[in-house]
Amino acid sequence: MPDRRPALLGKLALGLIVLLLVAFLWPLRTVPTGSRGVITVGGAIKGIEAEGFLLVAPWQKLNIFSVRAEEATVEGAEGSTSDTQPVKVSLTVRYSIQTNRVAEVFEKYSHDGNLQSYVQTATQEVFKAVTARYNAPDLIAKRAVVSGDILTALRTKLDLYGAQVINVDMRNFAFSPSYMAAINDKVTQEQLRLGAENKLKTVEAEQKQKVAVAEADASAARATADGQAYAQLKLATAQAEALKVQNAALAQNRDVLELRRIEVERVKAEKWNGQLPTAIYAGAPIPFFNPQGASSGKQ
Template identity: 75%
Template sequence: MEFTDADRRVRWLGRGLLFLGAAVVLVLLWPFYSVPTGSRGVVTQFGRIVGIEGEGLAVLPPWQKLHNFSIRAEKADIENAEGSTSDTQPVKVSMTVRYSIATDRVAEVFEKYSHDGDLSSYVQTATQEIFKAVTAKYTAPDLIAQRAKVSADINAALREKLSLYGAQVINIDMRNFAFSESYMHAINDKVTQEQLRLAAENKLRTVEAEQKQKVAVAEAEANARKAEADGEAYASLAIAKAQAEALRVQNAALAQNKDVLELRRIEVEKVKAEKWNGALPQAIYAGAPVPFLNVSK
C-alpha cells in the first residue's frame, strides 16, 4: 500500500502533535525540583504550607508547589536613626544590622512576613524603635562615655524584638553618634577645659614634688649637721669625763699616799742634778733655788 504525500504530511503532523502533547504533559507533571544551598524549600498545596524541603533534590506531585526561601545572612542598613537622650539632646546614628531567619521558623516567616526571607523593612523599623528607647535612658555625656554599654543594650533589645519575626541577629555595626553642632562645640570646649585643668594639676603636682624634695634634702642636711654636732659633743663629753676620772684617780692616789708627791719632787730634782754642768748661775736672786750638790761623790 502506497501513501501519498498528503498521507505522509498527516502522519508527520499527528506525530508532531503527539510529541507536543507529551512535552506539555511532561512539563505540567514534572516532579523534580532543586533547593539551592543556603535556602529551604517551602512546599504549598493550593496556597497552604504542607512541608519544608532541605537543600538538594525535591520530588513533588504536580498539585504541590515549591518556593525557595533564603536562610542566608542578610543585612539591613539604617541611616540616621534618630533618638533623644534623657537630657533632651537629639542624637543620630547609622547602623548596619546583619541577620538571618531561624531555620525552625521558616514556615512561620513565610506565612506571616516574607516569601523569600527578606525582612529588611521589619529590621529597619525595629532598629529605629530600639534606638529611641535605649538612648532615652542615657544622658548625652554618658552616651559618649559608655558607648560599649549602649551598643550592648541595643543589641540585646534588638535580638529580643527581631525574634518576634523569626529572625536572629548576627551582629550590629554602629557608627559614631552625631549630636547637634552646638552641642558638639560645647563638648569640644569642655574637653579643652578639662585638658587645661589636668595640665595645671600636673604642673602643681610637679611643683609640690620639687618643693617636697627640697624640704627633704634640707631636713637631711640639718639632721646630718645635728648628728655631727651631737657626735662632737659626745666625744668632748667623753674626753672630759675621762680626764675628770683620771684626775679623780690621781687625787685619790695622792690622798692615800702623801709620800708620792715628795717622791715625784725628788725625782725632778734628781733629773735636774744629773743635767747640771757644775756652773753656778751668774746672778742669784733672793729666793732663787740653789742647785743640789751631791757631796757623797
C-alpha cells in the first residue's frame, strides 16, 4: 500500500501558502472610528480615507492615523515674571489633528497623529512668553486672564503643526518659597488690617447709635417741656380771660342788684301806712330806716 503522507503534507503546505497569500493580498480593510486611513505607495501619499471599510490594492499600504483628542502634559514648566520672580506650573493640553491637514501632518510630523513632543515644547515656550508680560501680583490676581493668553498663543503656535488646541488646564501654580512666604505675610497683615478697620467701624457705629439715642431722648424731653410750658401758658391765659369775664359780670351785676333793691324799697314805701311798729325788739328792722345810708348821708 503506497504511503500517502507526503502528498497530504504537500496539500497542507500548499493550503497554508494560499491562506497566507490571501491574508496578505486581501483587499478589504477597516479604518476605525476617530481615525483616518492614509494610503501610501512606496512611501508616497496617494489618498486619505475616512472611517469604515475600504479596498486596498496589494501594492498599497494603509496607515491608521488618529484624529481623536489627545493629551500632552507638561510638569513643572518654568517661567519668569516681568519683575523677575521665578514661577512654575504644570499644564495639561488637549488637542487634536485638523482633519483637513492629515496628509500634511503625516508627511512632516507624525505617521499616527501623535504630536505630544511638539505640544510639550510649544507649551513651554508659550508659558515663558506669557508670564514675562505680567508681574507677580498680576499673575496671581489675573490667573484666568493668564490662562486665556496661554490658550490663545498656544493655538496660534500649534496651528503650524496642523493641531487644534481644545483647552489648557493649569495646576500647581507656584512661586519661589521666599516669595510665597512674603505673600502669605502680606495676606495676613491685610486680614489683620481689615479686621481692625471692621472693629473700628463697629465701635463708630455703636457710638453713633448712642449719640442718636441721646439726641432723640433730648429732643423728646425738649418737646415734652415745650408742650408742658405751652399747656401752662394756655391755662394761665384761659384763667386770666375767665377772671376778666367774671369781673365784668360782677361789675354789671352790682348795678342790676342795686336797681332791684331800690325797686323793692319803692314798692315797700308805697305799701307803708305811715305807722311805726309799737314794739321793737333788738335786731328787728325798722321800715325805711338805713343807719348806714343815714350815716353816709350825714357825712
